Amino acid sequence: MTVKYTEDHEWLRLDGDSVTVGITAHAAEQLGDVVFVELPKAGRQVTKGDEVVVIESVKAASDILAPLDGEVVEVNAALADDPAQVNSDPTGAAWMFRLKIADPAALDAFMDEAAYLALVG
């Protein structure tokens, strides 16, 4: 299963014609303890660069941007009750939303794990 990374510290995992999006462990560590996650509504059409998620940590509010154009088809409602999952399991249980995209090949443009790890040093 392909996992790609954005410069905004999101991970993108392709499942069929949809992409699951979350934030990396590095990002979660930088944010500090997460206390609230504001998710988009399923069905929302987003354009690359749109603010789709707001993560409130004890330090600050941070926006998560749509990595690609598409339709939000599912969100992880469990994060509303347990936002601390973003710190404890950022790349697993704390996925944020699934985006249905037109062209799965668009993912090729993003970094692979080695390139991302090189970026965050």
Add this chain to the structure above:
Amino acid sequence: MADLKRTCLHGLHLAQGARMVPFAGWEMPLHYPAGLMAEHLHTRAAAGLFDVSHMGQVIVAPASGRLEDAARALETAMPVDLLSLPEGRQRYGLLTGATGGILDDLMVANRGDHLFLVVNAARKDHDIAHLRAMLPDCDVAEVPGRALIALQGPGAAAALTLLVPDAGDFAFMDVGIRLWQGVELWISRSGYTGEDGFEISVPEAFAGTLAERLLDLPGVAPVGLGARDSLRLEAGLCLYGHDMDDGITPAEAGLGWAIQKVRRRDGARAGGFPGAERILAELEHGPARRRMGLRPEGRAPLREGAEIFAAAEGGQLVGRVTSGGFGPSVGAPVAMALLPADLAPGDIVFGELRGRRIPATVAPLPFVPARFKR
């Protein structure tokens, strides 16, 4: 962070894995690997160790050698009763400006032949210059070469007692000098977390060893500025430059309790400090706006600067959040805001957050009860 000052505990912070950030011209630990939430909760459950060496330690010594001359002189700059402050005690107080605003908040201790002040890091240079101008018959000098360590939490006294056997004899706001391994510690039982605790001034050469010894004690963990801020916010304590500044008066900041009767109208030493006319009138008749607690609905914090409205739609802008965040002990967002004085606990206002208005209930302060050892 090349142009930032470092405290003498810098190496210890790095060894403890601190994330360092700029604060008031200093490079300070924001948090350690445990993180803000854990550090906050640990302080309320056991004991947190804070490096507050960036704060200004200042001595005001009377040229006459008579302490009451220094107390009387400082009363011209502060609306506080200092003449009755006994030796070995300290008092919280404000420096006020000509228009009634607050220039800084500070602690003043009576140490027998001089007054010892602890002032905010960002205001230290201002305060020293201001006091030198206002107190021509006193020597006002920063104490050189001393670090300041705060040990805060319900376990602080038990921990400190292992190094300073009679530390438990200090009552809240007592100050005194104790020897630890031949080193002079200037100790006060006070703090900025709402918890019992101590602030310890120690020569820089011994500060690292003292901090390490304290951190080795059971229940003591390092705590950064992030949790220091959330702890004081839950405790309803003001932060200079945020909840008070030169445009906010003592009554507006809810700090009338720090102005004793003797300095108020009809008091024996009424007035005689900058801004007295406005400050005393407001204490008598009430200010138009006042600092209040807010409990926003849901889990998203209303942070500093958030606009507060009277209604969910339209309505008047009635104030702004002066400090806000998530309260780890409260388990919910908490905030303080300057709001119309006719609002009361239980009233609902609306805070603007990302284009929406979040209901927030006006709440009494503090959000968590203070646990000082009086």
